[in-house]
Every structure is written in structure tokens, then in C-alpha cells.
Amino acid sequence: MRLDTSASASSAAYSCILLNSDPDIGSRRHKTTARGPRGGKPTKQAAPFSSARPPLPSNLFVHCPGATFPRSSIIVSTADDLLLFRVPVAVEPPPKFIRYDDCDYIIYRAGRSPSLTRIPNPKPNFYDLNVGLLSRAGDLFTVAALVANSTNEFTLHRFDSEVGNWSMKTVLLDAPRKPYPMRIPANALRLNHHITTTVITLGGKSGTMGWVDLWSGILLYDLFPEEDQERPPMLWHMRLPLPMDLGKWVTVLGCPKSTRGIASVIKDGKPCLKLAGLQIIEERLPYDDIETYMPCYRVNNWAITTWSNTIMVHANSSDNWQEDFTVWAPDIIISDTVRSELLASGLLHRKPSQDGEETVELALQNLVVSEPIPSLNGEEEVVYLMARPKYFHPKAWALAIDIKNHTLLDVAEFGTAKAGMLPIVTYRSSAISKYLTQATPPVTRKT
Template identity: 85%
Template structure:
């Protein structure tokens, strides 16, 4: 069994040790993402910038880890639409790691996977049409007198990276918003091996307090 803390690592409990000794708790470190961004650091919510999944890859158990690097800037005013601090996102990247050998007290067995920066993501004409029609790339003014802003993919606020539970896919799912604390979100599916945006779909959120909570959990249905 495992208890995952995306800040500090995984506590593993072997219920059936091969040497028949008394089961013990052991710790496995995780490779940390680079710059987790505002939601993870200021709100203490590392799940918004990293995710992990246990999958079967090539017939073997495998842990997949994904992290976001977010380059952003705090603006000197609050947003008139959300009444919250205003930020602009200049760029973001997805990085993945995998581990097929669960070794305690070490992060050496984590293998580097893929890194893709948002400007390098390929968008087909079909997906681009869906992206434009979705409204995700249109951000309402952040302050009085400002016109509606047209966004590129790298300007979106992305969070909650989730590895596909199909171990043979190199797909990461993200939640995307036109601005921080926006109550409406979209789901992006990105093939990080081929640097391709596969699809975009509007997704619901439940707003509780200042931070909208994403109302989804991963499923292995997609592999069928």
C-alpha cells in the first residue's frame, strides 16, 4: 500500500515481504517539479501542479509522475471580474517521469520522460477550431478600460495535471482557464511524446471559497 504526498514522497507498506520479516513503512522520494506556480506555492496545493498514477506499462507495474512548470507575473491590481489578485501567465511546460523499479529511500530509479513547452504543442486545424469556438482563448478585461484579450495556449492558466491510466499512452490531461480563480474550466488532452493537443472539452467546476475545485477523478475507462 502507498500514501502519496506530492511534496515529500510516498510512504510504502509491504503487506507481504519476501523475507517474511515484520512489515515496515518505508519512504520513496519523488523528483520535484521546477517552478510549481502560484496555486501550489501560495495555497499549498501541490495537486494543482503535479500528479501521479500507478499503471501497467509493457506488462509491468509502473509509476508515472507529471509536473507543471509555470512562468507567471503578478499584476499591480485585482481582477474586476473575480475580485481576486490578478496574474498573467507567460508560459508553462509539462514534464514527466516514470519508475518501474520501486526502490525505497531513493529517487534514483525515476527515469526522465518528456518535457514539452506550451508554444511547441502542435494543434491540428480541427482541434484549433474547437479551441477557438470553446471561448477558452477569450479573456474578459482584468481592469477598467481594457479590451477583451485574445490568448495563446501558453497564456492559459493550467492546473491539475493527470497522467493517463492507460500505461501505453503518453497522454497528460490538464484543467485550463483563461485566468486564475475563473469558475469555468476546460479539459485539455496533450500527447506529450508527440507534442500534440489531442482535444479540448468544456468541464464543470464547483466553486467553494476562493478556489474553484475541479470535479473529476481519473479512470482507466479510456484504455478500452
């Protein structure tokens, strides 16, 4: 397997990049190429990162000679100088649906001697959303996934690179989650359950990792607890701020990833959690869209709110979260240059939603926005959004918004949904860009 990183020297200025979660197909050579072992299987190649300054997309290129269905490759997780991606194993005939059992899991480590390591397929498998990465000294790393057995009991699946195989152990919540201080509406009872939607790595001496339900809270666990700890390591729960528009939903509260995002950063030299949330004012129209053939909505306004937490103690409360900024779309300042880019992109021109309509010109507050992601640069107050002219549109643009100064910094076309897949383009932030420019010629690592 070969993995190339085509990062430019200028990427040293990037505190983070925005990775397209769906790798492209192709082969590229670069000084950061890493070759993987063949292991008796068809040679596979991956070339991540046409690295670009956000909000431009950075793409992972996967090339798998001999593989019959490479388009099911996906980035699973990224933390510091590591990236974990899943790539299908070539089998004949190609299955109608790709199973996790039909995939290899590959770790890429960036740096002066980039390396590529195949790790054993975890069996039993777990959802990608449950998986986190921890980069450790001496080229060591840990992959961990948390799977719920009950409200207070979980199974931790863990792979330590120095051990070379997966282990499983039961871990418990140190104390039951406290009830909310107010009545939760019937359509928001999802708040009473933990369903992991993303994983963050806080690191530190204890190797703390957090499994985040973006609605209800974070389950934190020390992968490497202090030796003098009196009892076995346990999970502890950190509540997140309640949604700003709690009780205003008409439908049942669903997956939060479209309206909330979180990041673990260093701010003023201290660990800090940043949370961003969207409020969207919209209405369902009484017809389906003739372009997407999906339900049609009109967005009338939206706002972004950010919170921060620098007091991450073992406390089952949300008292330590501080609300930082809220900005509504009509109040966002757009320079003439950025406005020209918006108009040239066509993002503000929506095609007819039903027969007989003319093309509609939109304002910023009419855009369909989703997936807020705080910048990984702790000194910035920037939130990235994915924007579309309408719901389920196959094309997506990324917006960079300075929340503190209420300014749209930039806009960039991010991607187009691939044929045969759901009309969704997703992304994730990564700090791996800080390590790409350190690379020297590739090395091969055996596994």
C-alpha cells in the first residue's frame, strides 16, 4: 500500500485543514508517500491530501490496484499526526453492500518519516462514529471504540500498537447521570440517552478520550490512568449545554451532527473544548422539489452560537460551559470580494423548486447550512459551515465565519456527492496539516 501527501510548503501556516470524509480515487506520488505491506493481498495505494487552506477542501486519494470496489473507502478518524481510514479488500464477485468485515483498517502517521500500518479488522465490528485515535510518543498509537451495553455499562474495544491486537473490557460510569433541572419535552427525550456522534481526543498524561453525544454530553475515559489511582478507571460524564431552541421542534429530536460540532483545542496555553450550534428557522413547503425529488423547505434565517469549557473536571453538570458568541446570518459582514465569490459560485441562485417557478436569488440567511465545526486553532473564533442552495443538493460549499467579528471570511466549493451515493458531502477538521511539511522520503513499515 502506498500513501502520498501532496502538501505544499505553505501548509505550514495551516493550524487545521478540512478533510473530505469520502476519499477520491487516484494515485499520486509525493515526498510524503508512505508504502504499506502487501501481506499476501493485492497491493493497495492511498494518497491523502491535496492539502489546502480552509475552507478549501483537502482530499484523501485512494488507489487500490486489484480492488473491485474502492469507492467504499472512508476516513474513520483523525487526531494530531494520525489518520485512520477504512478501505475494502478485493473480493470476487463484488458484494452488493460492503460489510465492515470486507475492509482493511489503515493507520497513516505523518511526519519526517511517514508510515502506513495495517491494523487487524476489529471483530466484532463497531460503528465508525465510536472510534477515536490517540497519538503517543515513540511512534506508538492507540485506537479505541466505546460501545454501550446499557445506560451505565459499556464495552471498550482497544488496539495498542505495541500489543498488535484488539482487546475488550467492560467499563462503568462512575456515577449515574443527573436528571435535567427542567422538564424535557416529549420530542426531545433523546437527551436522556447517550448515542455517540463523534469522538474527541484530549490527550495529556492520562490519554483522555471523549465519546460525544452532541445533544446530551461527553463520556470521558483515561486510557492511561495514573499509577496511584485507587480504583479501576471509569467513565465520567460531562453534560453539554442544552439546545438553544429546546421545546420549539415540531418533530422528534434526531441526529445532532447537522446542527452541532465540537473540537478539542489549546487556548491560551490550556486545554479547551469548543462547541458550536446552529439555530435554523425554516418552513416545510407543501410540495417536493423537482430538482432533488426530496421534501422542499424554505430557510428564513439561521444563527450560530459558540460555547467554551476550560474547566474539565469530573463533574456531571454543564455549569462550566461559557456561552461566547451568537451571530445571526443577516448581521454577518460580507466584503465585496467575498460577495463576488458568493455570486460567482451560484450558491445564491436557487433553481426552481416546482414547475412554473423562476430561479430564486437568495440572501445569506436563506442558505441551507449544516455541520458547524469550530476551528482547531484555539486562538481563533472561526466556525466552518457546509452550505447548499437547498436541502439534499449534491453540491456543497464550505463557509468560514469569524464569530467574534461577525464576518464571512471566505467561501469555497467543497465537493459534489458521488454518483450512486446519498446526496451528502461531509467533512471533518484535522490538525495533521501541521505535520505534513516535515516529511522526507517515504519508509515502509511491516505489520
